[in-house]
Amino acid sequence: MEDCLFCKIAEGKIPSTKVYEDELCYAFLDINPLAPTHILVIPRRHIDSCAVLTQADEALIGHIFTVIAEIARQQHLDNGFRVVSNAGEEAGQTVKHLHFHILAGRPMTAKMNDRMA
Ligand code: AMP
Ligand code: ZN
Numbered sequence: 339m340e341d342c343l344f345c346k347i348a349e350g351k352i353p354s355t356k357v358y359e360d361e362l363c364y365a366f367l368d369i370n371p372l373a374p375t376h377i378l379v380i381p382r383r384h385i386d387s388c389a390v391l392t393q394a395d396e397a398l399i400g401h402i403f404t405v406i407a408e409i410a411r412q413q414h415l416d417n418g419f420r421v422v423s424n425a426g427e428e429a430g431q432t433v434k435h436l437h438f439h440i441l442a443g444r445p446m447t448a449k450m451n452d453r454m455a
Contacts, residue, residue, distance in 0.1 A: 339384035344435035348382045358409050363402055365409055365440075374443025375413060379406055385436040387425040406440060415442040 339345050346352040347366060354366035357377050368376040381398055385391065391399065403421075410419055419442035424431040 339435075342384055342435050343433055344378075344380050344437060345384050348380060358405060358412070360405070362398060363405055365405065368439070372439075373441040373446075375415060375419070375440065377409060377413070377440040379409070379438045379440065381436055386434050387431055387436055388423045389425040391436075402438060406438060409440060410442075413442070415440075418442065420446050 343352065347354045348364045354369075356364070356366050358365040358379075361382070363379060363381050365377055365379040368378050379402055381402065383398075385395065406421060419440055422439040422441065423437065424439075
């Protein structure tokens, strides 16, 4: 997609620090890391966010999660890691190309069982 930052990164038109790549996806270091390890995994094909996924994307998303597990092994994220995908404004999505954050290397403060204030 034209004028999409992550499409350009996947095509190598904008530089990034590659962590992993194959024919379906690309992984690179987040430019503004929120944890000692902060990696982004993106499909090469432009998809706006996880909110628009359909059955046709199931194999791709399954593949991406297998890649995430492989990256976690390669990076020795043995103490655990968190996978996050923001969809839409209220969730804080700033780049409108589906991406999965892999965060690791510090305790994650917001727990899944935190209650709403
Ligand atoms: P989100 O806020 O969920 O849309 O995440 C977008 C992420 O992309 C943020 O964590 C940014 O730091 C990261 N980011 C933005 N531009 C770049 C870039 N050129 N290279 C690597 N990461 C980037
Ligand atoms: Zn894109």
